[in-house]
Amino acid sequence: MKNLKFLIIGIVFGIILSKSEVVSWYRIYEMFKFQSFHMYGVIASAIAMGVIFIQLFKRGIIKDFQGNPINVKPKKKGFIRTFVGGSIFGLGWALAGACPGPIFVLIGHGAMTIFIVLLGAMIGAFIYGLLSKKLPS
Amino acid sequence: MEFISQPWPWYVAGPAIAFVLFLMFYFGKAFGVSTNLETFCTLSGAGKFSDYFKTDWKSRTWSLVFVVGIIIGGLISSQYLMPSEAIALNPETVQDLAALGFANAGNEYLPAEIFSTNNLLSLKGIGILLVAGLCIGFGTRYAGGCTSGHAITGLSSLQLPSLVAVIGFFAGGLLMVWFLFPLIF
Numbered sequence: 190m191k192n193l194k195f196l197i198i199g200i201v202f203g204i205i206l207s208k209s210e211v212v213s214w215y216r217i218y219e220m221f222k223f224q225s226f227h228m229y230g231v232i233a234s235a236i237a238m239g240v241i242f243i244q245l246f247k248r249g250i251i252k253d254f255q256g257n258p259i260n261v262k263p264k265k266k267g268f269i270r271t272f273v274g275g276s277i278f279g280l281g282w283a284l285a286g287a288c289p290g291p292i293f294v295l296i297g298h299g300a301m302t303i304f305i306v307l308l309g310a311m312i313g314a315f316i317y318g319l320l321s322k323k324l325p326s
Numbered sequence: 327m328e329f330i331s332q333p334w335p336w337y338v339a340g341p342a343i344a345f346v347l348f349l350m351f352y353f354g355k356a357f358g359v360s361t362n363l364e365t366f367c368t369l370s371g372a373g374k375f376s377d378y379f380k381t382d383w384k385s386r387t388w389s390l391v392f393v394v395g396i397i398i399g400g401l402i403s404s405q406y407l408m409p410s411e412a413i414a415l416n417p418e419t420v421q422d423l424a425a426l427g428f429a430n431a432g433n434e435y436l437p438a439e440i441f442s443t444n445n446l447l448s449l450k451g452i453g454i455l456l457v458a459g460l461c462i463g464f465g466t467r468y469a470g471g472c473t474s475g476h477a478i479t480g481l482s483s484l485q486l487p488s489l490v491a492v493i494g495f496f497a498g499g500l501l502m503v504w505f506l507f508p509l510i511f
Contacts, residue, residue, distance in 0.1 A: 198346060205346065213436070219416060239344045271487045297401035
């Protein structure tokens, strides 16, 4: 049951994304149309708080629950990988109005058609896996 | 109970998401969702086709449990915490969407024009959902993260690859909404 805590954190995350309307297709659309501050406020304030937490981790002021230092794994480098991959992700994010977290929240809401988006995302991840060695980074 | 009846403003949601990030790291893991897409592939037998998927999925059980939690969180919200599904949209947004053929914008979380089950009966309807998913799945794995992994965790830890990825997220999103939407809808 050591994973129970992740179930609870997931539930909390699902509720936050639901109550803040971040999982609404319209909130993503208006963000890309620059017609509302909501999503920018959510993302910017999350990052602002996140910077503080991660600095506290890096300086060893906050340790993990077992007293070990917390390390943030560096992301894979490569301009093509991050920019092209990111742009393709952005196309899907805007069209579906959902990124991976909200896809699962919307399944919880009972939105049936989101399963097609999830299926597509799995196929997309599968295609990436097949091509991963051949793609430029 | 305004906490339940009203949507939460950005200054509640953003710090709350950062707190989720904090908890994940505090418990020795990382904050991110999209790697689970690969784990699903592994569980579906993708290892038969590529060694890329021959991973020890059991070491990622915690993340699968996190995703199950997200689904339950969505279920609890829609059952008990969302008395109204209306989204208070900018009138301009409603107008722009009406011009694209979206009626009643903001009445529910999701537009019926894309997410109605009737759309499963048309090639275009299914195509939109499937292609959106394909882009999300392929893009996030190629880029190495999604909104949680790159935008929140990556930018919070001041990583340059995440900044490039997020610029990419917006490049793709803006291209879709400003140039492709009028062609699709």
